[in-house]
Amino acid sequence: MNRDTQTAPAVDLASPAFRESSPPTVIAAPRFALVAGEASGDQLGAALIQALRARFPGATFAGVGGDAMRRAGLDAWHDASELAVMGLTEVLAHLPRLLKLRARLQRRVLAWQPDVFIGIDAPDFNLGLERRLRRHGLRTVHYVSPSIWAWRRGRAAKIGHSADRVLCLFPMEPPIYAAYGVDARFVGHPMADEMPLQPDRQAARRRLGLSRQGPVLAVLPGSRRGEIGRLGAVFLEAAARVAAEVPGLQVVVPAANPGCREMLEALAAASPLRGDALRILDGQARDAMVAADVVLIASGTATLEGLLAKRPMVVGYRVSRTTAAIVRALGLLKVDLYSLPNVLAGERLVPELVQEACTPERLSAAVLDYLRDPALAARLEPRFTEIHRSLRCDASTRAADVIETLIARR
Incomplete structure (x- = not known):
């Protein structure tokens, strides 16, 4: 040629x-x-x-x-x-x-x-x-x-x-x-190039119509219907437990697409969270994370976005019992750390609650630890910034x- x-x-x-x-x-x-x-x-x-x-x-x-x-x-x-x-x-x-x-x-x-x-x-x-x-x-x-x-x-x-x-x-x-x-x-990582080293929380809150000072919890149970089916109800129950302990808590739940929104709305209807306490968003996951005081999130790529947003997070995940049994029996999983913030840091920076440990009680307790101890959350920011720079x-x-x-x- x-x-x-x-x-x-x-x-x-x-x-x-x-x-x-x-x-x-x-x-x-x-x-x-x-x-x-x-x-x-x-x-x-x-x-x-x-x-x-x-x-x-x-x-x-x-x-x-x-x-x-x-x-x-x-x-x-x-x-x-x-x-x-x-x-x-x-x-x-x-x-x-x-x-x-x-x-x-x-x-x-x-x-x-x-x-x-x-x-x-x-x-x-x-x-x-x-x-x-x-x-x-x-x-x-x-x-x-x-x-x-x-x-x-x-x-x-x-x-x-x-x-x-x-x-x-x-x-x-x-x-x-x-x-x-x-x-x-x-x-x-292109996401590290794209996101600023110092996210603007107040601008994100304005875009979402959230109060400037009130506590905000972002809940992200996954962007796929299967993940929402396994984690949605567990995450929303955990959020309800947190709301019962934190007056004025605003809970925001980004929906990746119309199908996910439909599932989340059905789960929200069965949740104790009502009215202004819970908002389901069309997309806007990044704004939700930047705006939040704490993020409750499914393990996956979204946890990297939460790290780059410099927000403290609690990571949860479940797979089916059959899948979990096969993975364990065959020894396919080769790591002790699952979420990207912990993998990239080489240590357990954020809580990981997987399979049997992924319960509303344990998830809500980990979220409350951050909300009750701002210093615990503040210690994460320099580590997250260090990782951000290494990927940029x-x-x-x-x-x-x-x-x-x-x-x-x-």
């Missing part, structure tokens, strides 16, 4: 100096294929496209993405929503369609012959596609490592068969890959740096 290139001035190609130190030939108008499968991946992909275009103004981008990636210049062959399937039952129901979609994408990517293929998160879909493309000689990148630090570390070796480079959001991930001979690079690396630029090395040829 004929491509424009930028090359160094002509020299004696036979000279030892050229063979040892000649600069790489870089494609001036490279092609990048990208596949992102949900809203967070769409945002990552859009920022990465902008960083790559800054290096390669003539670059073209195609693949799977959402509105943000389209605005950044992606020629979307499919929409990201076609990949956004969560939960075992849902995945099984959509599996034939997803397999056909992956096969079509493989053929189209191979026909288009991009200089690099970039799979953004969505590991169940992207890693298999990356592996097949790599076998056909394409360079591949996987952006956002699965949580190998938490369970099934041996997956790192399999991921290495799929990706020439793995771009990691957390610093503890590359050493795990290195043990399996996989080239993984820490690039930082201009992730999109660093990711583009790594990808640029893949398309440089001697």
Whole structure:
């Protein structure tokens, strides 16, 4: 295929100096294929496209993405929503369609012959596609490592068969890959770049219509219907117990989407919390966390957002009894710390109440500890700020740096 290139001035190609130190030939108008499968991946992909275009103004981008990636210049062959399937039952129901979609994408990517293929998160879909493309000689990148630090570390070796480079959001991930001979690079976390080091609590309260001084508890039982089914009633009962002890408490519960809101409203109707004491929000999870005195939150990526908001939090989580029994029996879980603030700190900064310990009594007691002892909450802020700084690396630029090395040829 004929491509424009930028090359160094002509020299004696036979000279030892050229063979040892000649600069790489870089494609001036490279092609990048990208596949992102949900809203967070769409945002990552859009920022990465902008960083790559800054290096390669003539670059073209195609693949799977959402509105943000389209605005950044992606020629979307499919929409990201076609990949956004969560939960075992849902995945099984959509599996034939997803397999056909992956096969079509493989053929189209191979026909288009991009200089690099970039799979953004969505590991169940992207890693298999990356592996097949790599076998056909394409360079591949996987952006956002699965949580190998938490369970099934041996997956790192399999991921290495799929990706020439793995771009990691957390610093503890590359050493795990290195043990399996996989080239993984820490690039930082885009959320840490995006969020200010000193969040404006009063501005967040104004946006939500909350009082300036009254105590606020943000309750986030998850962004998926399955999580809300397991945690919603437990979290709301815990919030009711806290409200009974703290006069004037305002409880805010962000709903990730209309389906989640419907579930939360049904749970709220059965809760002792009524009227102005409880508000269900349409989205606005970040504002809710920044505005809160304490956050009661499901374990997951949202706990990182709570850390970056510099708010004290109580983390709870439950999986089904069957899943918990399987994980324990097979020894799949390799960590003693579950929530990202504790994992990143390497110590138990915030309470973690998991499975049998995730009860309204214990959750509410941990929340009340923070509300009754402001010094306990204040001690967290400098630690959270330290972690925030360590993740604030201009992730999109660093990711583009790594990808640029893949398309440089001697």
